[in-house]
């Protein structure tokens with residue numbers, strides 16, 4: 300059966316409520332409406348807009364700053380607008396989840412809007428860390444790894460010995476094999492402390508904005524951790540081709556690829572990342588429009604959920620203005636938000652917590668013949684080992700948006716030399732334990748981001764455009780023990796709600812955009828035939 304086909308379903312005639320109108324909620328409602336056309340779906344969003352963390356902002360220059368710019372750098376007319384991403388900014392076309400998201404793009408009629416960055420583009424292999432006081436390009440293949448041994452840089456020189464020594468390190472004792480541990484503990488056991496502190500902590504800043512000492516390796520790098528269990532060594536596993544793809548997933552990916560128009564398919568197979576014209580919000584807006592057109596969907600926003608009452612026949616979901624009686628619920632709310640609405644005690648929903656991240660988007664007018672950024676690439680990350688005086692404002696890293704997604708930007712013309720765009724991300728785990736009132740204000744964040752790019756990248760120009768977003772509780776932190784807790788949560792939900800409550804979204808099975816789409820797809824598909832909690836993937840591990 301086709302991966303997104305309409306299903307003969309046990310949901311016919313049922314009333315389904317999807318809680319939350321972020322990407323997971325919108326895609327859950329979309330899949331449910333297509334796969335179960337005889338069900339009635341209501342999507343409930345508390346805030347005034349759909350889309351959640353996916354948000355693309357069209358920014359015009361600040362009113363004051365153009366006066367300060369050089370005459371030739373002044374932006375004019377239509378070239379004044381730039382698009383900033385407040386949340387995710389690029390998507391990887393990798394694996395089943397990657398192709399499910401692309402298939403959503405196709406189903407929404409948005410393939411012509413795709414902006415695809417090729418694997419051979421400089422941003423695909425130029426990724427940097429800032430350590431301890433300069434940008435260091437990370438090796439992107441065997442040749443650059445070998446070359447790194449000759450480097451004057453201590454971080455690069457230590458890489459090859461760490462990798463070569465890994466097969467000789469002791470594996471985890473048999474009795475502890477199934478026990479979760481922190482990301483730091485795992486990588487320092489396998490590759491040494493310096494590798495874990497200087498490299499892995501930076502990478503984890505760039506995915507979870509989190510602290511490797513508290514995050515669960517099972518939940519964040521589960522497939523890598525399993526290789527140690529199977530082969531005793533990650534390098535040996537790699538040499539023996541140990542990372543095997545699941546044949547069922549390969550088949551589904553092939554089916555989804557075949558549905559893509561031929562030109563896009565070719566482009567996407569050799570793509571590093573993609574986005575959409577207008578920014579990634581084009582995807583959530585497309586979902587919202589498709590749901591508005593669907594006969595079996597009702598959308599509600601700006602109407603927060605106040606309570607959920609449960610009885611054997613279903614639920615009554617009360618919002619500020621209405622009561623919705625439903626047979627089943629798919630909650631895409633965060634764990635803590637769902638917990639505050641349920642009367643049953645489910646401590647696993649609140650065990651993790653999440654981080655706040657300050658996102659500062661900046662655009663600088665280009666000057667003819669002069670490049671503003673000292674390097675070309677995707678961006679750079681700051682490991683936690685960077686000395687305090689080199690990173691006083693607790694930046695996690697910066698994305699070089701105009702290098703990473705060149706097509707998103709107004710082209711260089713005679714009227715305007717274009718812009719260099721970048722986003723500085725600050726805080727995350729560095730701010731853990733701080734009250735929201737004690738965090739920097741938007742104005743302070745902008746000043747801190749500018750000071751950071753001045754010190755790290757030598758950029759002292761004033762930006763023509765800037766936007767600051769304090770993203771509160773934006774990335775859930777899968778703390779050590781997450782997989783076990785999710786297994787317990789699965790049991791509790793199954794016992795208490797007998798298939799009437801399912802969960803999906805970033806609190807559970809992955810924080811990335813593709814993970815959220817896959818969670819939505821899996822829940823909707825499985826609901827046709829089974830009682831699902833949305834946490835079944837944890838039972839297999």
Ligand SMILES: C=Cc1c2[nH]c(c1C)Cc1[nH]c(c(CCC(=O)O)c1C)Cc1[nH]c(c(C)c1CCC(=O)O)Cc1[nH]c(c(C)c1C=C)C2
Pocket residue numbers: 387389390391426427502504505506507508677678679680695696697698699724810811812813
């Ligand atoms: C500087 C902080 C951050 C950067 N991106 C994110 C943060 C917190 C958030 C983020 N990045 C990734 C994900 C997961 C998947 C997704 O939806 O895109 C999230 C939530 C992907 C990612 N980014 C980096 C890596 C190694 C990965 C995982 C695998 C991959 O896609 O390659 C590296 C990275 N992130 C940032 C920078 C500047 C950077 C590398 C130089 C920004």
